[in-house]
Amino acid sequence: MIKEQIQELSAKIFNEVVGNRRHLHANPELSFHELQTSVFVANKLEELGLEYHKMADTGLVALIKGEKPSDAGNVVALRADMDALPILEANDVPYKSQNPGVMHACGHDVHTSSLLGTAKILTELKSQFAGTVKLIFQPAEEKLPGGASIMIKEGVLENPKPAAVLGQHVMPLIDAGKVGFRAGKYMASTDELYVTVKGKGGHGAQPQQNIDPVIITAHILTALQQVVSRFADPKSPSVLSFGKVIANGATNVIPNEVYLEGTFRTMDEKWREEAHKRMKKMAEGIAESMGGSCDFNIMRGYPFLINEEKLTHATRGHAEDYLGKENVLDLDIWMAAEDFAYYSQAADSCFYRLGTRNEARGITSSVHTPTFDIEEDAFKVSTGLMAYLAVKQLGN
Ligand SMILES: [Zn+2]
Numbered sequence: 001m002i003k004e005q006i007q008e009l010s011a012k013i014f015n016e017v018v019g020n021r022r023h024l025h026a027n028p029e030l031s032f033h034e035l036q037t038s039v040f041v042a043n044k045l046e047e048l049g050l051e052y053h054k055m056a057d058t059g060l061v062a063l064i065k066g067e068k069p070s071d072a073g074n075v076v077a078l079r080a081d082m083d084a085l086p087i088l089e090a091n092d093v094p095y096k097s098q099n100p101g102v103m104h105a106c107g108h109d110v111h112t113s114s115l116l117g118t119a120k121i122l123t124e125l126k127s128q129f130a131g132t133v134k135l136i137f138q139p140a141e142e143k144l145p146g147g148a149s150i151m152i153k154e155g156v157l158e159n160p161k162p163a164a165v166l167g168q169h170v171m172p173l174i175d176a177g178k179v180g181f182r183a184g185k186y187m188a189s190t191d192e193l194y195v196t197v198k199g200k201g202g203h204g205a206q207p208q209q210n211i212d213p214v215i216i217t218a219h220i221l222t223a224l225q226q227v228v229s230r231f232a233d234p235k236s237p238s239v240l241s242f243g244k245v246i247a248n249g250a251t252n253v254i255p256n257e258v259y260l261e262g263t264f265r266t267m268d269e270k271w272r273e274e275a276h277k278r279m280k281k282m283a284e285g286i287a288e289s290m291g292g293s294c295d296f297n298i299m300r301g302y303p304f305l306i307n308e309e310k311l312t313h314a315t316r317g318h319a320e321d322y323l324g325k326e327n328v329l330d331l332d333i334w335m336a337a338e339d340f341a342y343y344s345q346a347a348d349s350c351f352y353r354l355g356t357r358n359e360a361r362g363i364t365s366s367v368h369t370p371t372f373d374i375e376e377d378a379f380k381v382s383t384g385l386m387a388y389l390a391v392k393q394l395g396n
């Protein structure tokens with residue numbers, strides 16, 4: 001039985017996968033600069049006898065062809081991201097980042113080492129399955145425009161075209177040993193807002209001679225929330241947050257302008273476009289009515305991530321089969337963004353979460369924090385599960 005064979009191989013390679021993860025964790029590289037990481041992955045693929053080609057500069061794509069005869073020509077793609085974040089690691093562990101100020105704080109070291117493990121399992125078992133597995137090692141998930149969008153433009157979803165794309169991401173809210181799924185809309189689109197509110201500065205004692213951009217900004221910030229509360233469909237989530245507001249005057253100085261940065265997130269492309277127009281119009285209108293002006297700039301980020309219903313239900317079922325029902329959980333929607341969304345907009349996709357929490361060992365920190373770490377027992381699940389999901393998706 002292929003399930004048992006995968007489980008056996010997964011246990012056999014566990015130490016090696018942990019070693020690879022620790023190497024990657026100690027040597028993190030920022031988005032679009034994954035040079036050594038790319039070489040590391042290339043060497044591992046070569047060790048497995050897999051041919052690869054480069055995409056998006058540091059990305060790699062390789063195929064594992066099952067040797068069982070089949071007319072179907074099925075292809076499934078498995079994706080791992082490889083980049084780290086500009087964070088100074090605070091963990092005191094033997095595999096601590098050796099690149100100060102750069103840290104694998106989103107678990108992409110885990111995704112990459114896990115996919116290498118999955119590749120090893122599938123390579124050893126290629127006589128046991130039919131169909132083709134496409135391995136995608138992707139750069140720059142953390143930085144716009146996102147490595148996924150570049151790889152798709154360069155043709156990663158063509159020749160051969162996968163019928164499904166699977167991806168996994170660490171989740172410190174779920175115990176190691178478990179995984180989580182959600183069918184349908186799962187993660188949000190994200191757009192960055194850069195706004196300058198312009199007035200006319202002067203002495204704080206003479207407001208009548210100035211145009212106060214601080215007061216204009218106060219109105220804009222309050223009014224923009226109405227876009228979310230009055231214009232958005234309550235059935236579809238929207239979030240608008242401004243985390244940066246710089247006026248830079250003084251107790252008695254009204255500044256010339258106020259600078260704002262914020263984020264807008266939702267799960268509906270049509271509404272996303274409409275919201276952009278409404279926010280811009282509202283902010284400009286308010287500024288103008290108060291004698292000032294407003295430059296409202298929107299930098300488009302990733303689209304929303306949708307897990308194709310049929311594929312996700314089937315994949316969830318295979319995960320239950322591999323791990324047991326009790327180890328497969330349902331996920332809630334999550335308003336963060338992820339460039340896997342690009343695959344999900346282009347092909348039937350399923351993005352699931354890998355539990356990495358171990359409360360007893362104090363491993364609970366959120367991703368993108370300096371104390372993020374994982375319970376490495378998660379690798380007892382991740383490599384074999386993805387191999388199993390792939391062979392099942394290929395119809396074996
Ligand atoms: Zn991240």
Ligand SMILES: [Zn+2]
Pocket residue numbers: 106107108141169
């Ligand atoms: Zn991530």
